[in-house]
Amino acid sequence: MDIISADNKIIIIGAGLAGLSAAITLAKEGVDSVLISSHPSERAQSVMAEGGINAALNTKGEGDSSEKHFEETFKAGRFIADEKAVREMTAAAPDVVKELESHGVCFNRDENGNIDLRNFGGQKYKRTAFAKSDSGKQIMTALIDEVRRLEVEGKVERLSSHDFVTLLFSDGDKQLVSSAADNADEISDRDKRRCTGALVRNRYTGETIKLIGSAVIMAVGGLHGLFENTTGSLTDTGEAAAELFRLGVTFADLEFIQYHPTTVSSGGKRMLISEAARGEGGRLFADTGKDRIYFMEEKYPELGNLMPRDVTSREIFFMRKKYPVYLDMSDLPEEIIDKKLAGLARDCAKYLKKDIKKEPVEVAPGIHYFMGGIYTGADHETEIKGLFAAGECCALYHGANRLGGNSLLGAVYGGKKAALSALRYANVKCTPYAYYEEPPVSPAGEITAVRRILSDVLGVVRNGEAMRAALQELESLSSKEADFARAFLQCALFREESRGAHFREDFPEERDEYRRRSIAKVVQGVSVDHPF
Amino acid sequence: MKVKVNVLKKQISPSHYLTFEYEGEPDDSVAKLLRYYNEEALSRGDEQIAWECGCMINKCGACAMRINGVPRLACSSFLYEYEEGKIILEPLSKFPHVKDLITDRSAVFEALKRVNVYHAGPVHQDEKNLESRFESASCLNCGCCLEVCPNFNSGQNYTGAVAAVNGYRIAAAADGKAQLKEMRKAYAKHYYEGCGISLACHDICPAGIPVEDLISRSNAALVWGRRV
Numbered sequence: 220m221d222i223i224s225a226d227n228k229i230i231i232i233g234a235g236l237a238g239l240s241a242a243i244t245l246a247k248e249g250v251d252s253v254l255i256s257s258h259p260s261e262r263a264q265s266v267m268a269e270g271g272i273n274a275a276l277n278t279k280g281e282g283d284s285s286e287k288h289f290e291e292t293f294k295a296g297r298f299i300a301d302e303k304a305v306r307e308m309t310a311a312a313p314d315v316v317k318e319l320e321s322h323g324v325c326f327n328r329d330e331n332g333n334i335d336l337r338n339f340g341g342q343k344y345k346r347t348a349f350a351k352s353d354s355g356k357q358i359m360t361a362l363i364d365e366v367r368r369l370e371v372e373g374k375v376e377r378l379s380s381h382d383f384v385t386l387l388f389s390d391g392d393k394q395l396v397s398s399a400a401d402n403a404d405e406i407s408d409r410d411k412r413r414c415t416g417a418l419v420r421n422r423y424t425g426e427t428i429k430l431i432g433s434a435v436i437m438a439v440g441g442l443h444g445l446f447e448n449t450t451g452s453l454t455d456t457g458e459a460a461a462e463l464f465r466l467g468v469t470f471a472d473l474e475f476i477q478y479h480p481t482t483v484s485s486g487g488k489r490m491l492i493s494e495a496a497r498g499e500g501g502r503l504f505a506d507t508g509k510d511r512i513y514f515m516e517e518k519y520p521e522l523g524n525l526m527p528r529d530v531t532s533r534e535i536f537f538m539r540k541k542y543p544v545y546l547d548m549s550d551l552p553e554e555i556i557d558k559k560l561a562g563l564a565r566d567c568a569k570y571l572k573k574d575i576k577k578e579p580v581e582v583a584p585g586i587h588y589f590m591g592g593i594y595t596g597a598d599h600e601t602e603i604k605g606l607f608a609a610g611e612c613c614a615l616y617h618g619a620n621r622l623g624g625n626s627l628l629g630a631v632y633g634g635k636k637a638a639l640s641a642l643r644y645a646n647v648k649c650t651p652y653a654y655y656e657e658p659p660v661s662p663a664g665e666i667t668a669v670r671r672i673l674s675d676v677l678g679v680v681r682n683g684e685a686m687r688a689a690l691q692e693l694e695s696l697s698s699k700e701a702d703f704a705r706a707f708l709q710c711a712l713f714r715e716e717s718r719g720a721h722f723r724e725d726f727p728e729e730r731d732e733y734r735r736r737s738i739a740k741v742v743q744g745v746s747v748d749h750p751f
Numbered sequence: 752m753k754v755k756v757n758v759l760k761k762q763i764s765p766s767h768y769l770t771f772e773y774e775g776e777p778d779d780s781v782a783k784l785l786r787y788y789n790e791e792a793l794s795r796g797d798e799q800i801a802w803e804c805g806c807m808i809n810k811c812g813a814c815a816m817r818i819n820g821v822p823r824l825a826c827s828s829f830l831y832e833y834e835e836g837k838i839i840l841e842p843l844s845k846f847p848h849v850k851d852l853i854t855d856r857s858a859v860f861e862a863l864k865r866v867n868v869y870h871a872g873p874v875h876q877d878e879k880n881l882e883s884r885f886e887s888a889s890c891l892n893c894g895c896c897l898e899v900c901p902n903f904n905s906g907q908n909y910t911g912a913v914a915a916v917n918g919y920r921i922a923a924a925a926d927g928k929a930q931l932k933e934m935r936k937a938y939a940k941h942y943y944e945g946c947g948i949s950l951a952c953h954d955i956c957p958a959g960i961p962v963e964d965l966i967s968r969s970n971a972a973l974v975w976g977r978r979v
Contacts, residue, residue: 258803259860261892262811323874323924325885332878350885356810360888364921368869380855423849452805454813486807486826487783565959566808569827572778664793 222429227648228253228376229641230417230430232383232459233438235263236355236627237610239362240634241436241641246374248638250645253430255419257454259379260363264440264452264611265630268355269493269562270339271347272319272631273624274312278333283344285310292625295341295527296590296618297719297729299472299736304597304615308632315631316348322361325350327559337498337559339623341527347624352495352562358627380422383439383459386466386606387416387431387653414606415653431653434605434644436637437463438630441589441611444666445704447674449586450482450491457700460612462658463593464706465699469602469740471614472591474711474721477621478679480531481546482585485570489585492546493563494623496575497524500551503535504579505542514538529620529720532584536679545579584679588626590617590720591710594738599637607641609633614736619719661698668696669704677711682725686712706739713737752777752830756784758800759841760851768839769800777831781838782807782814785825801851809957812891815898816852817841822898824891824957843898846905856894862910863892866937868917872930880923880979887920887965889958896952896962902945909945912952912962914938915969922972923979931973938973 229245231238234256245252256263277283288309293300320326320334326348327335336345350357369375390412416431439459443451464470480503481496482489497503503524504511515534516523524531535544548556556564556576567573573580593608595601595615601608610630617625676689690708693701714737716730717723752775757768773784782804789799805811807826814825819839830838846854896912897903903911918938925931946966953962972979 258805258813259892261860262803262805262813264805267806267808267810320876321874323870323876323884323888323920325876325881325888325920328878328881353810353885353889357885357888360890360920364869367864368871371864371867371869377860379857379860423853423855452811453807454805454811486780487786488807490808570808663796667790667793 220427220429222431224431227251227645228432229434229436229638229645230255230432231436231438232256232417233440233610233612234260234377234379235438235440235610236265236359236362236630237438237634237637238436239359239366240631241438241609241638242369242375243362243365244635244638245641246369248642250642251374251376253376253378253432254366255378255381255383255417255430257380257382257422260359260366262454263359264455266356266359267452267491268627269352269491270495270498271337271349271354271624272316272358272627273339273342273346273622274316274348274628275309275344275346276313276316276334276336276348278329278331279336279345281344283346285312287344288312288346291342292616292622293618295620295622297620298618298734299718300618301597301615307597307636308616308628311632312628315628319358319361319631322365324361325357327351337495338525339498340494340525340531341522341622342525343522347498349495349559351558352493352560355627358631378419381419381428382422383462384418384420384427385462385655385658386414386435387418387429387655388412389415389650389653413604415650418655429653429655431650433647434607434641436607436609436641437593437612438608438610438634439612442592443586443589445669445673445700446586447670448484448488450479450489451587453488457703460592461699461703464703464741465658466656467741468606469594469738470592470706471594471736471738472619472710473707473739474677474714474737475590475619475719476586476677477528477588477590477720478532478584479587480528480535480584481582482587483571483580483582490566490570491587492567492580492582494528495560496546496548496563499555499559501546501548502550503531503544503546505538505544507542512542527620528623529722532679533722535582535584539583543581544583546582547579548575549577549579588621590614590619590621598640599633600640605644607637609637619721659699661700665696665698666700669693669698669700673704673707677707679722681711681721681723683712683715683723684725702741710737710739752836754784754830754833754836754838757837757839758851761842761848775830777829779830780807780826781818781828781830781840782826784830801849801853803853810891812893812957815843815893815895815957817843817898822895822955824893824895827957843894845898845903846894856892858905859892859894859897859913862913862941863917865941866910866914866918867934868914868921870921870924871933873926874924875926876924883965883968884920884923886960887916889960890916891958893957895955895957899951899955901949901951902947908941910941912966914942915966916960916962918942918973919965919969919979922969928976935973935976938969943970943974
């Protein structure tokens with residue numbers, strides 16, 4: 220095994236949007252980083268993001284503000300997100316978008332030459348900056364260009380095609396506590412371990428590398444691989460998160476899984492029909508065979524088709540028990556489709572053989588995003604010193620339900636914030652004594668059972684009896700993925716209420732006593748701590 | 752629709768083709784076929800086919816391979832395109848082979864570094880070239896254009912069309928010619944002087960990028976010093 224001592228460098232696991240943002244931020248602060256990923260950034264799930272990124276740029280004369288962005292984000296998350304963190308993120312959003320523009324992102328422009336903004340779900344103001352319906356790809360390309368410059372300058376080292384295996388730790392680092400004097404008290408109450416690196420494996424050669432640095436930022440994406448048929452990338456396996464859970468890293472809000480209202484089956488998984496379609500005027504209707512029922516517009520006159528995703532998905536779910544539901548974009552001006560929804564039109568033509576200018580598309584909710592993930596403070600540090608998280612794997616900004624347009628924002632801003640917080644470790648000399656625990660090999664095929672069990676019971680609508688039976692079924696499985704899956708179900712069972720994306724038919728009301736986050740971690744080897 | 756599939760298994764010596772039948776819908780993609788085979792293989796305890804995939808919707812470029820001899824993305828190649836019912840899957844041939852259908856395409860990313868595809872100074876966003884910059888930024892870095900290029904060989908100096916396609920957005924957003932000085936030298940040496948103008952790259956792009964147009968725009972800016 221090769222041992223690479225990345226002196227004073229910060230190790231970033233995951234080279235999607237959050238990881239790139241972290242690397243760029245560190246370089247600006249004069250700190251070098253190593254960017255580890257199973258696949259090159261160009262293949263990351265972030266390139267699949269379509270609709271846009273939220274920022275209260277207020278260029279439409281609607282009186283938008285960062286405060287309103289905060290209020291709508293916090294309310295859509297049903298009041299359990301980290302309030303301080305959400306406030307900071309929404310306040311920083313306009314600068315984030317301007318910085319992306321300075322990196323060359325090809326945002327659409329309005330008639331005044333400003334970055335154009337579109338309506339998005341759960342928001343009363345035009346606040347979502349976009350690049351047609353390929354916003355993620357365009358933002359990623361610009362940040363990859365910037366990281367390429369940093370690579371050439373020797374400030375970032377990209378190790379693509381390397382899988383994360385496990386974390387490295389060292390204990391009793393007194394120098395560390397003194398260097399973090401501003402929050403030394405907080406740190407002393409935390410997990411006693413200090414994260415100083417990662418074990419990674421080259422996917423092509425099988426070679427294992429012990430990579431020792433000054434801190435680690437996890438930016439490993441969402442937990443899609445633990446479920447069947449999501450809209451996410453197949454590269455987001457959830458394996459890294461399951462390994463962190465095994466190591467005793469605390470997770471939060473695992474029961475909150477976002478079902479995007481408008482997805483279709485394609486290629487053995489779900490394909491997204493971006494919320495941008497409704498943002499630009501697309502309409503949902505149920506087809507009774509005789510009439511069209513525009514059920515969202517009838518029930519929610521103010522926001523109509525652009526209610527938050529949890530609400531819209533539930534309405535579609537229940538409506539589909541009676542009638543098929545369609546998304547109709549055929550009334551949109553051709554110019555809107557060509558200039559703002561070109562990618563979406565192309566995908567529908569290629570994969571559904573549908574011309575969205577002429578015919579509606581039948582849609583159903585599908586898993587799209589995980590609000591839950593690694594538990595951190597507003598500074599993105601976990602309970603383990605030197606271990607940070609950012610992007611979709613980090614549960615911080617979205618509470619019980621994420622607003623469309625806030626994931627790209629959370630990834631860019633979160634990566635930046637995690638990097639700035641990790642700077643306090645950058646001058647701590649690397650320990651040569653890092654240790655690790657070899658992860659157990661999961662029984663072949665067990666992940667298939669885990670996916671089926673979780674997907675069956677953690678749907679748009681849940682009930683306690685089915686989830687208890689699923690928990691029982693998981694008892695026969697022994698992998699770390701199965702242990703992690705138990706945490707999802709325990710969080711969902713413990714929350715005897717309906718809040719955001721977590722809707723229980725046996726507890727259909729939101730209850731004040733549950734207005735708090737769910738916390739899950741492994742204690743004493745295998746059992747899962749009581750949520751909350 | 753039933754198809755006979757041959758997958759080149761190169762990691763075992765001697766190389767051989769794994770042959771199996773797949774019955775699916777005409778609209779099924781080759782990527783769906785491979786996923787199905789691997790799920791079945793897993794449940795049987797058989798060895799799976801090694802290949803790379805991500806988005807399954809033509810956005811990430813991971814699943815590039817030779818399909819009946821033509822470099823394509825498996826996720827956007829459909830059974831109905833192979834009416835004769837025969838599909839032969841092989842790894843790309845211009846890149847170092849790793850396993851089964853996987854090749855190491857690091858050469859694509861190295862090529863972009865070699866011709867300085869990054870902003871060396873402030874970015875000037877001009878609405879007039881927004882559409883072309885958008886097209887340039889849509890490149891999947893999949894390597895299909897390099898696979899068909901008669902002049903490209905992994906490990907050698909010539910970068911192939913990825914340099915021109917991706918270089919365009921840098922050239923078009925430069926705030927003054929001075930910041931393109933190094934890029935122009937690198938572009939001439941590693942791209943322009945090696946291109947034989949076969950334009951085989953133009954029609955093969957899975958992202959539908961107007962490759963020829965971006966090449967001529969990049970040449971105009973980076974060879975002839977014109978504003979684009």
